[in-house]
Amino acid sequence: MPAAAKAMRRKRREISPAKRQRATTQAGEANIERILDAALSVFSREGFSGARVDAIANLARLSKPNLLYYFRTKEDLYLAVLRRMLDTWLAPFDRMDIGDDPHSALQNYITMKLMHARDFPEASRLFAMEIMRGAPIIESVLAGELKEMVDRKVVVLRRWMAAGLIPKRDPHHLIFMIWATTQHYADFSKQIETLTGRTLADPAFFASARRSVFSAVLGEAKKAD
Amino acid sequence: MPAAAKAMRRKRREISPAKRQRATTQAGEANIERILDAALSVFSREGFSGARVDAIANLARLSKPNLLYYFRTKEDLYLAVLRRMLDTWLAPFDRMDIGDDPHSALQNYITMKLMHARDFPEASRLFAMEIMRGAPIIESVLAGELKEMVDRKVVVLRRWMAAGLIPKRDPHHLIFMIWATTQHYADFSKQIETLTGRTLADPAFFASARRSVFSAVLGEAKKAD
DNA sequence: GCAAAGCTTGATCATTTGGTCAATGTTGTT
DNA sequence: AACAACATTGACCAAATGATCAAGCTTTGC
Numbered sequence: 001m002p003a004a005a006k007a008m009r010r011k012r013r014e015i016s017p018a019k020r021q022r023a024t025t026q027a028g029e030a031n032i033e034r035i036l037d038a039a040l041s042v043f044s045r046e047g048f049s050g051a052r053v054d055a056i057a058n059l060a061r062l063s064k065p066n067l068l069y070y071f072r073t074k075e076d077l078y079l080a081v082l083r084r085m086l087d088t089w090l091a092p093f094d095r096m097d098i099g100d101d102p103h104s105a106l107q108n109y110i111t112m113k114l115m116h117a118r119d120f121p122e123a124s125r126l127f128a129m130e131i132m133r134g135a136p137i138i139e140s141v142l143a144g145e146l147k148e149m150v151d152r153k154v155v156v157l158r159r160w161m162a163a164g165l166i167p168k169r170d171p172h173h174l175i176f177m178i179w180a181t182t183q184h185y186a187d188f189s190k191q192i193e194t195l196t197g198r199t200l201a202d203p204a205f206f207a208s209a210r211r212s213v214f215s216a217v218l219g220e221a222k223k224a225d
Numbered sequence: 226m227p228a229a230a231k232a233m234r235r236k237r238r239e240i241s242p243a244k245r246q247r248a249t250t251q252a253g254e255a256n257i258e259r260i261l262d263a264a265l266s267v268f269s270r271e272g273f274s275g276a277r278v279d280a281i282a283n284l285a286r287l288s289k290p291n292l293l294y295y296f297r298t299k300e301d302l303y304l305a306v307l308r309r310m311l312d313t314w315l316a317p318f319d320r321m322d323i324g325d326d327p328h329s330a331l332q333n334y335i336t337m338k339l340m341h342a343r344d345f346p347e348a349s350r351l352f353a354m355e356i357m358r359g360a361p362i363i364e365s366v367l368a369g370e371l372k373e374m375v376d377r378k379v380v381v382l383r384r385w386m387a388a389g390l391i392p393k394r395d396p397h398h399l400i401f402m403i404w405a406t407t408q409h410y411a412d413f414s415k416q417i418e419t420l421t422g423r424t425l426a427d428p429a430f431f432a433s434a435r436r437s438v439f440s441a442v443l444g445e446a447k448k449a450d
Numbered sequence: 451g452c453a454a455a456g457c458t459t460g461a462t463c464a465t466t467t468g469g470t471c472a473a474t475g476t477t478g479t480t
Numbered sequence: 481a482a483c484a485a486c487a488t489t490g491a492c493c494a495a496a497t498g499a500t501c502a503a504g505c506t507t508t509g510c
Binding site for chain 2: 045046050128131139142146150173174177179180191194208209211213215216217
């Protein structure tokens with residue numbers, strides 16, 4: 001392959017809505033699902049460069065050329081996985097303030113994030129890796145969609161604080177604290193398990209982690225829960 | 226190279242004390258320093274597989290074979306970088322309780338961790354990546370050295386809590402919270418900068434981040450500072 | 451001044467790996 | 481049945497990349 005063509009293909013691509021790969025048959029749909037699952041698993045562990053298309057194909061019980069039939073390039077596949085992950089990542093945040101009082105809104109969000117960390121640690125790790133790489137792919141999402149959401153939440157949080165409903169803090173740091181603490185249980189689960197011998201899968205451990213984050217975010221001694 | 230020999234070389238190696246690479250001349254020493262710096266930079270961004278020896282060599286202003294003269298293999302280099310990083314990572318934690326009252330001990334540690342996040346974000350990211358990969362290399366350090374340290378700290382924290390000097394919490398979660406929140410500012414700096422337009426390099430932002438972590442860990446409204 | 455030890459490099463290998471392609475199989479539709 | 485669209489694969493390619501090596505260059509110690 002001529003170097004120029006390759007460079008063209010490798011040109012940074014933004015995350016855009018559809019561009020769905022092939023798939024018409026029901027078998028095809030199922031394959032795509034399996035590929036995306038496998039890809040998430042491998043990418044989140046090995047990173048983009050470390051992931052081998054071959055390994056993903058095997059995990060999805062497909063031959064390599066067959067995988068490449070559904071996703072033309074490794075990068076296309078990576079994009080698809082990222083896009084899918086972003087949806088589940090952004091949705092709960094967007095839904096945060098819907099109703100209720102500040103306390104339950106925050107508690108619900110934290111609980112949801114922790115459940116997410118417990119049930120989809122790979123997605124969390126993939127996100128972390130992408131950010132650590134400098135977010136070359138999802139930069140636009142961060143600066144666009146996510147920033148708008150955050151700006152909105154900041155307004156809400158300030159309102160709550162002004163009304164004395166939650167402790168006064170810098171709203172940005174508050175948000176980062178929730179993200180940092182909850183995602184930590186997914187991203188560093190290996191370390192946590194080595195040090196404590198426990199996992200979020202253990203309900204008692206989940207509960208204590210939840211309480212810990214609650215008290216950090218909402219202040220001391222919420223007897224609730 | 227025969228596949229068997231390569232497999233042998235790639236066999237998992239533990240982190241052991243010395244095994245210093247070459248270097249006797251002062252020029253050699255300087256080169257090794259430059260190589261390690263460059264390697265940290267590249268590894269922390271691209272991961273082990275994504276990092277190209279060539280790129281590291283260039284960054285260190287050396288030819289690729291010259292770099293390989295100092296570190297026989299890419300893996301040797303990765304090990305050396307990890308080992309060096311672990312030292313600066315573990316030391317402050319080990320020093321945490323030396324004197325003073327609980328509050329200043331924790332405050333000092335948090336401040337130190339935040340400074341570390343500000344000044345050596347690459348080291349933090351490398352650590353994060355290694356853990357997310359499943360810690361294949363530093364597993365033994367986690368289970369050995371680090372676990373012992375943590376166990377000791379947990380005892381101290383419990384004592385402080387029993388004496389009513391700091392709020393009662395699960396000590397493990399407290400430690401994780403400090404790590405998660407402080408390292409978040411290094412590992413996710415890209416996201417933070419995109420969302421807030423600010424960096425820990427900004428003293429005001431550093432101070433507010435510090436305050437945020439303080440109040441999360443030590444409870445509300447420490448009027449100090 | 452000179453040998454020995456350390457350092458540097460251009461050229462070159464061997465392997466890995468993302469990606470292609472032609473040929474073949476399978477499924478669904480009329 | 482037969483045609484078309486979709487799916488699958490073995491064989492293969494070209495580029496990237498970790499690693500080697502012989503030959504030359506510097507520095508150090510005596």
